[in-house]
Amino acid sequence: MALEVPYTSIPDMLLRRVAATPDGRAFGSPSADDTAIDWLTWAQVGERTKAIAAGLVSLGIGIEDRVSIVSNTRIEWVLADLGVNLAGAATTTVYPTTEPEDAAYIVADSGSKVVIAEDPKQALKLAGTDNAVTHVVLFDGLPDAAAQPPQLTLAELEERGRARLAETPELIEEIAGRLGPDNLATLIYTSGTTGRPKGVQLTHACWCWEGVAQGGLGLFEPSDMQYLWLPLAHAFGKCLTCGVIHVGAPTYVDGRVDKLVELLPMVRPTLMxxxxxxxxxxxxxxxxxxxxxxxxxxxxxxxxxxxxxxxxxxxxxxxxxxxxxxxxxxxxxxxxxxxxxxxxxxxxxxxxxxxAPLSRDxxxxxxxxxxxxxxxxxxxxxxxxxxxxxxxxxxxxxxxxxxxxxxxxxxxxxxxxxxxxxxxxxxxxxxxxxxxxxxxxxxxxxxxxxxxxxxxxxxxxxxxxDLVKTSGGKYIAPSAIEGMFKAVCPYTSQVVVVGQARNFVTMLVSLDEDAIAAWAAGGPHAGRTYAEIVASPEAEKLVAGYVEELNGKLNRWETVKKFAILPRDLTIEHGEITPSMKIKRRSVEANFSDQIDKMYEGSLAKIPSNHPAATLKTD
Structure with missing residues (x-):
């Protein structure tokens, strides 16, 4: 049975929400001291996004033109993204952790005419690169008067937009009337596990379908309070934004992951x-x-x-x-x-x-x-x-x-x-x-x-x-084993199973820095660095015990014969995980090739010979 989607575009969906519940809470952000939530009503969201849209039109942005946003998750990201769509344009998303070379590639390949950057530091990623950008808009910081292309603040963009709307009050409604379901709304470049990122073209029909499909499932309800911290440069974040617009649920927006646990008691979300x-x-x-x-x-x-x-x-x-x-x-x-x-x-x-996969345990x-x-x-x-x-x-x-x-x-x-x-x-x-x-x-x-x-x-x-085939012809599903180990070992941060064309399975493990520091407290390694703790025989013995427990849950050909505890965690900066937390296996194996080679030579991070795990029978 076909899903009935009553909207022609994101602007149509947003304008209807503003009209339906103008005084309802829409999006909230942290107060300056993190003790309260500053809320925007749907009417206020409508006013600000219209101003941003009209401001973009005044900069020459038209139907399906691309506007890049490079910023952490924050309420201005939501407003800017919706403003881009209200202008008839398409948002190109750029993760704030993207290296300058890749950021420049995405902006140039997308053909973006305007870049909206969180601050001058993000804007600098595009300095001296060949692209079609005519203006840079900043959420924070002061524009560089000498910069080329010229810079302006988000407040200045909104002011330009309000002036344009004073001249043409129905500008945004006219643009919305020209947009159809098949028009481009978003261009998201997949971070991918190999090769250059590819720009995924997502239309207004895609997002309106997402908004409606999430309604009526018992997941989003108008009475809910959502805590949205996910990267808005990722499809998951945009998908949730469309869901709350359709349903009308209030959402607290704050991308500071390090503040998540601290702020949960204040926000008291019903959904996360x-x-x-x-x-x-x-x-x-x-x-x-x-x-x-x-x-x-x-x-x-x-x-x-x-x-x-x-x-x-x-x-x-x-x-x-x-x-x-x-x-x-x-x-x-x-x-x-x-x-x-x-x-x-x-x-x-x-x-x-x-x-990414969630461990069953x-x-x-x-x-x-x-x-x-x-x-x-x-x-x-x-x-x-x-x-x-x-x-x-x-x-x-x-x-x-x-x-x-x-x-x-x-x-x-x-x-x-x-x-x-x-x-x-x-x-x-x-x-x-x-x-x-x-x-x-x-x-x-x-x-x-x-x-x-x-x-x-x-x-x-x-x-x-990602399916691994050992030299013995056995197929192994790495993510299943990795998920099991994360559930077995509460000290785990990341784990990567290795075994392609090898005669047995090994594993790279990084430990949670806070958890392993707490484990070391009070012992001989108290106060030492993460690298020093994980290099100790005691840490190796600790992990070996959990490997033994894991192996007891696996088929014999899947069992982990050796492991290496990594001297640091996997990072986006080293190209080992994507911003959406997917492991880039090739990069991990390349970056830690020495540890892998030594495991297969049998000289590093073996399960101790006197440990029970060493006696497990294997094919």
Whole structure:
């Protein structure tokens, strides 16, 4: 059944929202001292975005012209993006962590005429490069009077826009009337795991479909309060913005991840979407804190988790929860889980995970704590979300059911194929790559391997290109093993399984700096640097024990024979992870080739010969 989308464009959707609930809270931002939220109503959002749009028109921006935004997530990002769309133009997103060379490439390849930068430092990334940019707009900082192209502040752009609107009051409505569903709305360059980034063309139809598809699922409700910290340069962030415009839910916008835990009690969100890394960090901190001292506290925590997981297992199997188990769970929630709930604001109705695979064990832990995570799935090429679990219909381990009228089938080799309105128009300036991305009958090749069950739930088992084939001919799914280890070892930050064309499987591990420092406190390594702690025999023995536990859950040909603890975490700056927290395996293996080679030589980071893990039988 076709999904009815009543909007022709993002401007149409926004203008209708402004008219429907002008006095309702729309987007909030932190006060100067982080003690309160400064709210904009939908009417105020309408006024400011119209001014930005008219200002862009005064700079020569027209239908489908590109305007790049390079900034961290903040309320001005939302307003600027909507202003670009109200001007009929298309936003080109640039991650603020993008290196100058790549940022310049994206701006030039997209043909952007205006760049909106967070501050002069971001604007400097484009200095001296060959592009079509005519103006630079700054969120923060003072414009350089001598800069070329000329610079102006966002406030000055809005002032220009208000002057233009005074001359032509219906300017924005006229532009909105000329836009159609097939017009380009956004150009997002995939950070990718290999090669040059590709510009994904997403239309107004894509985003309007996303907004409507999220409504009525029990995920977004008008009474919700969303905490939006995700990178707005990523499709996931834009997707959520469209959802709240359609539904009318208020959203607190603040991209400072380091402030997330501190501000949750103030914001008290009912809904928060995140990449798995955030849930992993919460899990790590909770488990290590609860079990660090041992004794009664650790025993109570372990009992509560077992009780919660027993309840979840019964619910997942469709079996009744007995009165005795309900009573035990009530005690567990009061003694243990309520503390975690309060740390996350005390008001969360549900969590949503996307962008990368979520460990089943971690999902079960959060469900046990009455903080269910609705895992979803999507790609930049599908305008983000196309599958998601629903509240009350959660299947842990799956990414849920298809949104709206999306079509999905599994190809002969297990690849997930999808077709529908949210699928991209194509790759910018790359006709051959666009053609290769689709089947003959128009389905997008996702590059992911998955399974559809009889109820329509999709389970992603791995990336098609990430499947590892050992020299013994055995196929291994690295992400599944990596997710299991993150759940087993609460000190983990990142983990990368290695084994392609090798005769056994090894693993690179980076540890969570805060967690491992807390572990070292009070011992001989207290006060030492991360690199010093992880290089110690004690840290190696600690991780070896968790590797043993992991291996007990794996097939013999999947077991990890050796591991190396990395001297630092994986970073975007070193090209090892994407801004959406996906591992770039080739880069990791290249950057740490010495550690990998030594593991296969058998001279570094072996499981100690006197450790039980060393005696595991393997093929």
């Amino acid at each position: 979407c995140a990449a798995p890394r955030i849930f992993e960090k919460v899990y790590n901190r909770t488990v290590t804190t609860a079990t660090a001292g041992g004794g009664l506290k650790a025993k109570i925590f372990g009992w509560a988790v077992r009780t919660g997981k027993e309840k979840v297992a019964r619910e997942q199997a469709g079996r009744p929860v007995s009165g005795a188990l309900k009573a035990r769970y009530a005690i567990a929630e009061r003694l243990v889980f309520s503390q975690l709930q309060q740390r996350l604001g005390g008001n969360l109705r549900l969590l949503v995970s996307g962008s 971690i999902a079960e832990f959060f469900a046990a704590a009455n903080l269910p995570i609705m895992e979803g799935y999507g790609l930049t090429e599908t305008s983000a979300a196309i599958f998601v679990n629903r509240l009350g219909r959660l299947k842990i381990g799956s990414v849920g059911e298809a949104l709206g009228d999306l079509e999905c089938r599994i190809d002969h080799d297990g690849e997930v194929l999808v077709k529908g309105t949210p699928v991209m128009r194509g790759y910018h300036n790359l006709p051959q790559e666009t053609a290769e991305a689709f089947t003959e009958d128009g389905f997008l090749r996702t590059g992911d391997i998955g399974e559809l069950d009889d109820d329509g739930y999709l389970t992603i088992t791995d990336r098609k290109k």
